[in-house]
Amino acid sequence: MSPDNDVIEQSARDPAVFATLYDRHAPSVFRYAAQRLGDHAADDVMSETFLVAFERRSAYDLTVVDARPWLLGIATRLMRKYVRLEATAWKGMTADLAAQIVPDLIDLAGARIDAHRLTQRLAKALRRLPEIDRDTLLLYAWGNLDYAAIATAMEVPVGTVRSRLNRARRQLRRAAGIETLEQETDHGRTDTAPQHA
Template identity: 60%
Template sequence: MYDRYARAVFRYAAGRVGNGHADDIMSETFLVAFERRESFDITIGDARPWLFGIATTLMRKHSRVEAKAWKGLVAHGAAAVPDDAIEAIGSRIDAEFAVKAIAAALRKMPTRDRDALLLYAWADLDYEGVAQALQIPVGTVRSRLNRARRTLRAASHRGSTPDQEVEHGRNNVAAETA
């Protein structure tokens, strides 16, 4: 099981708490999974929802680490955005604004909504998989994802750059004056 799912658990944890703590979360996840191996239904086949559920619970226990990671992302922005070409500067500024706005929204989002969203988006689970991981009904997953998406949409609009707003304004003004 470790060989099959360790990389996926690591990627999910790294996305939430950073590479430095992802190894610890991954190790703890498989330790807990081994201790609770009798609770896994082998007829399901895919252990990802079960493992991601364990990892999510562990990250909740280490929530200070995750909160610090989100704050760092808000403070430092999108460091991985390329800046080697003149054309990339505008894209980088746009990306930094968007990343900061979305990271801030994720940090402030209720834990239950953030967990559902990140299991769906980063762990690549479907609604049923998220429901299994969090041990909640599928309808609750849909509600939490809907709230999370609305929050992120609002944040992405707040994270637009002044140039984007001016450009949209110019297009609208030109249409109105014509």
């Protein structure tokens, strides 16, 4: 099977080959969008992402073998027009998120805070994250990209990704009432799959 960059290169002379990328990555784009926006809007984002990608394929960096970061970057930018929908989705998701996060965070916080209040604080913190920080955080958390791939997706240096994640992390910690900050040193992903998936 040809790698993504070969497929994109080949699509310059045989455009129909580009559909191969859709077959490979459409479910991944959908999953990322669906978790942020819900299934209905994710259908549209999935479709639009590949239309935009096809139009922009001549600008693709052919030295990058995996096209998924590029596609998730396009999807992320497309999702910005769904900002109201995302806010609603965030509210709906809070309970589920809290059920999974809160027990661990309570441990971290030394049980200084009750679950209900922590849930409210976290949800608020997540909603209030600046757009670019939230995008970076969610590409990491739900897009399953490492730092370098996020840098490719958002077209910024890796150092910028690291600082944005640190900033988002600080806000989550502050919301959880954890004051001790650790310096982020991890440049890549360590967990290959979510533990609660």
